[in-house]
Amino acid sequence: MNEEVDFVLDSAKEDMDKAIAHLEKSLLNIRAGKASPAMLGGVMVDYYGSQTPLTRVANVNTPDARTITVQPWEKGLIPEIEKGIMIANLGLNPMNNGESVIINVPVLTEERRVQLAKQAKAESEEAKIGVRNDRKVAMNELKKLDISEDLLKNAEDDVQQLTDKYIAQVEEMFVAKEKEIMTV
Known part of the structure; x- marks a missing residue:
């Protein structure tokens, strides 16, 4: 041809x-009820004055089908990570235990x-x-x-x-x- x-x-x-x-x-x-690190893919965190993707300032894991844990590399970032998750408007409610941010994914x-x-x-x-x-x-x-x-x-x-x-x-x-x- x-x-x-x-x-x-x-x-x-x-x-x-x-x-x-x-x-x-x-x-x-689009989440299907199961916890997935990809759910937090669009979350941005204020890292020393610049907006940075969450995955660049923390490890994101799913220990089970209903929980996401975010382990920041610096403990001082925990409030910023919580704020970033809330701003992303994903319908998720972050909690922290002083070491990491824990998100329980509600049943759909x-x-x-x-x-x-x-x-x-x-x-x-x-x-x-x-x-x-x-x-x-x-x-x-x-x-x-x-x-x-x-x-x-x-x-x-x-x-x-x-x-x-x-x-x-x-x-x-x-x-x-x-x-x-x-x-x-």
Whole structure:
């Protein structure tokens, strides 16, 4: 096939991969009732005047399915870590024992599970839109190329197959996340 066509296809695949990676990250932030260090991924802490990710100033662990422990490298950071968790608005209530911050992850109610499933659905729809936009860009790029109609038709079919593959992958990820959320 033509080098230019290959370039357009590779570019579309790369962009669609980015949409999938973004969806994975978004779905990780939706908690499914089990404690996970990833739940605190977006927490920022005031560390000597600059906002620093929590993972850079403390160890985050999950000793069991309902508890997260945050062990700061400096004990003086405990109040800042508690404040950072509260500011992040995750619905979690941090407590400290003088050594570390302990967070008990509450059990999800049925209403909250439905809400989280809707949030996961919205994230997956955003990813599908991203993949379709990448398809549109690729199709427009192909039409700009000076190639035969047969080659153009084959390239457009390839882009559509790629799109279908990524849309199916998004749907698969959503179904898995929804099952995880709704499992009591």
